Amino acid sequence: xxxxLSTKGLGRAEAIGLLDIAEDMADxxxxxxxxxxxxxxxTVVNLFFEDSTRTRISFxxxxxxxxxxxxxxxxxxxxxxxxxxxxxxxxxxxxxxADGVVIRHPASGAPEVLAASGWIDAGIINAGDGxxxxxxxxxxxxxxxxxxxxxxxxxxxxxxxxxxxxxxxxLHSRVARSNLWLLTTLGAEVxxxxxxxxxxxxxxAWPAAVGFDLDAAIAAKPDVIMMLRIQAxxxxxxxxxxxxxxxxxxxxxxxxxxxxxxxxxxxHPGPMNRGLEISSAAADSAAxxxxxxxxxxxxxxxxxxxxxxxxDREDS
Amino acid sequence: xxxHRTSGTPWLIRGATLADGTRTDLxxxxxxxxxxxxGLSRLGATTVDSDGLIALPGLVxxxxxxxxxxxxxxxxxxxxSQAAAVGGFTSVFAMANTSPVQDxxxxxxxxxxxxxxxxxxxVQPIGAVTVGLAGERLAELGAMATSRAxxxxxxxxxxxxxxxxxxxxxxxxxxxxxxVIAQHAQExxxxxxxxMNEGALSSELGLAGWPAxxxxxxxxxxxxxxxxVGSRLHVCHVSTAxxxxxxxxxxxxxxxxxxxxxxxxxxxxxxxxRGYDARFKVNPPLRRTEDVEAxxxxxxxxxxxxxxxxxxxHPVEAKDCEWDAAANGMVGLESALSVVHAAxxxxxxxxxxxxxxxxxAAPARIGRAPGQGQGIIVGAPAELTLYDPAASRVFxxxxxxxxxxxxxxxxxxxxxxVIATFHRGYATVLDGALRSAGEIRSERENNHG
Amino acid sequence: MxxxxxxxxxxxxxxxxxxxxxxxxxxGPDKLVILGIPTRGVVLAQRIAETIQRIEPTATDVRVGxxxxxxxxxxxxxxRTRTPSRTLVPGSIDxxxxxxxxxxxxxxxxxxxxxxxxxDHGRPTIVRLAVLVDRGHRELPIRADxxxxxxxxxxxxxxxxxxxxxxxxxxVSIDGGAVSDLAGQDAR
Numbered sequence: 001x002x003x004x005l006s007t008k009g010l011g012r013a014e015a016i017g018l019l020d021i022a023e024d025m026a027d028x029x030x031x032x033x034x035x036x037x038x039x040x041x042x043t044v045v046n047l048f049f050e051d052s053t054r055t056r057i058s059f060x061x062x063x064x065x066x067x068x069x070x071x072x073x074x075x076x077x078x079x080x081x082x083x084x085x086x087x088x089x090x091x092x093x094x095x096x097x098a099d100g101v102v103i104r105h106p107a108s109g110a111p112e113v114l115a116a117s118g119w120i121d122a123g124i125i126n127a128g129d130g131x132x133x134x135x136x137x138x139x140x141x142x143x144x145x146x147x148x149x150x151x152x153x154x155x156x157x158x159x160x161x162x163x164x165x166x167x168x169x170x171l172h173s174r175v176a177r178s179n180l181w182l183l184t185t186l187g188a189e190v191x192x193x194x195x196x197x198x199x200x201x202x203x204x205a206w207p208a209a210v211g212f213d214l215d216a217a218i219a220a221k222p223d224v225i226m227m228l229r230i231q232a233x234x235x236x237x238x239x240x241x242x243x244x245x246x247x248x249x250x251x252x253x254x255x256x257x258x259x260x261x262x263x264x265x266x267x268h269p270g271p272m273n274r275g276l277e278i279s280s281a282a283a284d285s286a287a288x289x290x291x292x293x294x295x296x297x298x299x300x301x302x303x304x305x306x307x308x309x310x311x312d313r314e315d316s
Numbered sequence: 317x318x319x320h321r322t323s324g325t326p327w328l329i330r331g332a333t334l335a336d337g338t339r340t341d342l343x344x345x346x347x348x349x350x351x352x353x354x355g356l357s358r359l360g361a362t363t364v365d366s367d368g369l370i371a372l373p374g375l376v377x378x379x380x381x382x383x384x385x386x387x388x389x390x391x392x393x394x395x396x397s398q399a400a401a402v403g404g405f406t407s408v409f410a411m412a413n414t415s416p417v418q419d420x421x422x423x424x425x426x427x428x429x430x431x432x433x434x435x436x437x438x439v440q441p442i443g444a445v446t447v448g449l450a451g452e453r454l455a456e457l458g459a460m461a462t463s464r465a466x467x468x469x470x471x472x473x474x475x476x477x478x479x480x481x482x483x484x485x486x487x488x489x490x491x492x493x494x495x496v497i498a499q500h501a502q503e504x505x506x507x508x509x510x511x512m513n514e515g516a517l518s519s520e521l522g523l524a525g526w527p528a529x530x531x532x533x534x535x536x537x538x539x540x541x542x543x544x545v546g547s548r549l550h551v552c553h554v555s556t557a558x559x560x561x562x563x564x565x566x567x568x569x570x571x572x573x574x575x576x577x578x579x580x581x582x583x584x585x586x587x588x589x590r591g592y593d594a595r596f597k598v599n600p601p602l603r604r605t606e607d608v609e610a611x612x613x614x615x616x617x618x619x620x621x622x623x624x625x626x627x628x629x630h631p632v633e634a635k636d637c638e639w640d641a642a643a644n645g646m647v648g649l650e651s652a653l654s655v656v657h658a659a660x661x662x663x664x665x666x667x668x669x670x671x672x673x674x675x676x677a678a679p680a681r682i683g684r685a686p687g688q689g690q691g692i693i694v695g696a697p698a699e700l701t702l703y704d705p706a707a708s709r710v711f712x713x714x715x716x717x718x719x720x721x722x723x724x725x726x727x728x729x730x731x732x733x734v735i736a737t738f739h740r741g742y743a744t745v746l747d748g749a750l751r752s753a754g755e756i757r758s759e760r761e762n763n764h765g
Numbered sequence: 766m767x768x769x770x771x772x773x774x775x776x777x778x779x780x781x782x783x784x785x786x787x788x789x790x791x792x793g794p795d796k797l798v799i800l801g802i803p804t805r806g807v808v809l810a811q812r813i814a815e816t817i818q819r820i821e822p823t824a825t826d827v828r829v830g831x832x833x834x835x836x837x838x839x840x841x842x843x844x845r846t847r848t849p850s851r852t853l854v855p856g857s858i859d860x861x862x863x864x865x866x867x868x869x870x871x872x873x874x875x876x877x878x879x880x881x882x883x884x885d886h887g888r889p890t891i892v893r894l895a896v897l898v899d900r901g902h903r904e905l906p907i908r909a910d911x912x913x914x915x916x917x918x919x920x921x922x923x924x925x926x927x928x929x930x931x932x933x934x935x936x937v938s939i940d941g942g943a944v945s946d947l948a949g950q951d952a953r
């Protein structure tokens with residue numbers, strides 16, 4: 001694997017292979033020494049043009065568990081905020097000898113531009129670009145679902161027939177997009193539920209069912225329900241009248257949570273707005289995988305870093 | 317200087333094919349087309365063997381960004397004029413979004429003078445509709461109209477005159493001097509932060525959508541305003557099938573509206589945006605195949621009157637970056653005729669007479685450009701271009717004569733090639749190569765001397 | 766032209782002998798952990814564990830598992846990306862005897878990686894090495910304690926080691942010379 005830019009186009013075998021390696025990486029966390037020497041002498045740069053402490057520390061932990069050196073390059077307070085271009089930043093990192101770049105950027109496609117540019121010859125991992133994709137989040141979500149369903153027998157398995165309902169701001173969500181492509185590649189059936197204003201204008205090319213009614217979606221007893229975060233800035237932009245109405249129609253409140261099938265999984269990519277898109281009872285229940293998702297994030301990112309940074313890059 | 321030519325030195329163009337298919341010789345003398353017919357000869361004339369070449373009237377671009385004054389790192393009036401000549405143009409209308417903005421008589425006269433000084437094409441300045449393109453109050457439209465630049469086309473291009481009352485006033489006011497408002501139709505609220513055509517692909521790529529309705533609703537409003545006040549409206553760079561329908565309806569109703577399509581909107585679709593290559597970032601954005609087809613048939617049936625390039629040069633760094641940060645625009649003068657050839661001539665929708673109409677006669681008429689677009693007739697100013705329709709080339713950086721390298725056609729194979737361009741009776745392009753500024757200068761001195 | 770050097774019966778006899786030697790050197794089956802190195806080493810480790818259990822039916826603590834060394838290799842950036850195999854260490858390895866089992870001992874680099882990997886799981890009292898074939902050409906100061914068959918070979922020869930559970934048939938053969946392809950060969 002040369003870069004990990006999106007889950008669209010990721011093959012089923014490739015995706016399952018990555019999740020299987022993530023299982024091996026998860027095992028490392030249970031050992032006496034929770035570290036592998038695999039990327040000793042390699043440098044991973046976390047290039048964050050957008051604040052995300054959670055994602056950054058997850059990648060940082062992953063790189064460090066593989067013994068890589070980690071440089072955190074944050075746009076805030078650096079030359080980037082003074083107008084330095086992506087090109088100059090990339091060439092600077094190349095000159096420092098970065099072997100892998102984890103990039104978070106507010107512009108959709110920025111990781112792809114970086115990978116295609118020739119400015120830097122390093123493996124690029126997309127850690128979230130604009131409203132496009134967030135592939136490692138989808139991979140950790142798939143990993144989490146697979147573990148809940150199959151436990152220690154997860155290796156080699158897809159998510160065939162698993163019904164996943166994703167609720168919330170699909171329009172602006174890179175998590176929703178990455179999950180759509182990955183989960184369907186793995187055989188799951190994806191349904192989006194959102195206010196019509198928070199759905200993309202044309203979803204005809206998406207292999208997903210779309211609905212506006214959360215109660216109907218819950219009545220269909222999905223295996224997994226994933227609640228997306230509502231960003232504060234949407235509330236001021238007339239996407240919906242106010243947070244109370246949103247919560248009433250599209251929030252996973254206690255009453256809706258109770259109507260889910262007992263074996264359902266409740267997911268949230270975090271950070272959560274408790275009481276808005278998800279109630280505390282749902283978030284803290286045994287059905288919730290919120291904390292597992294965080295732990296699994298490190299394993300999945302270790303697998304991605306391993307696949308990108310080992311191997312002869314000319315060959316891959 | 318060797319091979320010294322003066323305006324007294326006539327040109328004999330031998331064996332060219334006119335747009336209607338007839339084969340003829342042409343004599344250019346004293347800045348005019350002196351003779352048309354077969355077996356012509358002229359004492360002292362320089363002969364241009366034009367076997368297999370089409371003689372088209374000099375092309376007129378109603379929509380060019382020359383960037384000077386203010387943005388000379390992107391283009392100057394000289395380099396933009398050279399790009400135009402290489403593309404077969406003999407006249408360009410220079411958009412008003414310079415710095416300072418072309419919103420006073422002084423600035424438009426400066427642009428006119430710099431165009432004359434360059435000498436490759438007639439540079440006709442466009443005046444801003446509103447002061448500083450700010451969309452708040454009318455610029456001195458009358459002063460620009462009566463200046464030496466004789467401005468007749470007014471546009472805030474880059475911005476839409478979105479205030480309906482201001483648009484109404486502008487349309488009314490320019491009636492006093494037979495002016496026209498060239499509207500950049502883009503409803504600003506519907507296109508906040510817009511990055512590409514809104515549709516299935518924008519949903520997937522996660523780029524903020526520029527919905528077709530944001531263009532169509534402004535055009536619909538403006539044609540009704542033009543009808544109401546009995547004025548003349550020109551719609552810049554029409555890009556959607558719905559816009560073509562609205563304009564077709566307006567024309568059927570007798571509204572005095574004209575419309576342009578760019579070469580890129582006639583050839584390219586949004587699918588090129590996969591990969592986020594900012595060379596394909598343009599405003600209005602590249603649209604769907606259905607839109608391209610509607611523009612082509614609109615051009616064929618006369619709903620769209622003209623092709624105009626929206627030549628928009630940018631420095632390398634404005635495109636060598638992530639999509640959101642990139643500037644909108646493509647260079648288009650050098651490639652326009654080949655792109656029109658590929659988009660609508662090869663498909664049989666337009667013949668060469670139609671090309672002469674949409675790239676010369678009609679834009680000159682809309683822009684009220686004296687000495688342009690009169691066609692290839694005896695006595696008309698010697699503005700013409702010789703085009704080799706059988707040629708084919710992989711379009712490359714070397715085909716660009718302006719400063720901007722932001723062409724979407726680099727590495728694409730395009731048909732045809734401009735072999736020669738004549739402006740005011742002298743050659744600006746000869747044997748497919750641009751003549752130097754020095755050669756042009758001496759031509760002009762002889763011309764006026 | 767492949768020449769068979771060990772038949773299925775030869776392999777069985779060699780593993781039985783190795784099992785006896787392991788018991789002898791460990792003075793019985795107590796505190797013994799047999800760890801195979803994937804892929805074929807894991808199969809061999811299981812067979813050795815079963816043999817020991819047969820020899821010492823009263824033994825209760827013969828543990829067997831697998832130790833993947835991919836993440837510890839020193840050639841990760843020199844070859845195509847390797848897909849790791851599973852590591853299953855049965856319980857703690859502190860204070861026990863670990864016998865590492867591999868199919869072919871060659872450069873010794875795999876065993877070096879295995880020793881590093883083992884150290885991250887705990888601190889065994891003794892670590893021993895059992896291999897079915899030792900073909901020589903060591904690049905590191907490593908030697909096997911228990912060897913099924915010493916097979917002096919030249920570097921352009923290829924050793925084929927097939928086991929029923931992995932390959933569907935079972936033998937050790939040697940291919941002569943320059944035309945060998947290295948697919949399936951344990952990398953040096």
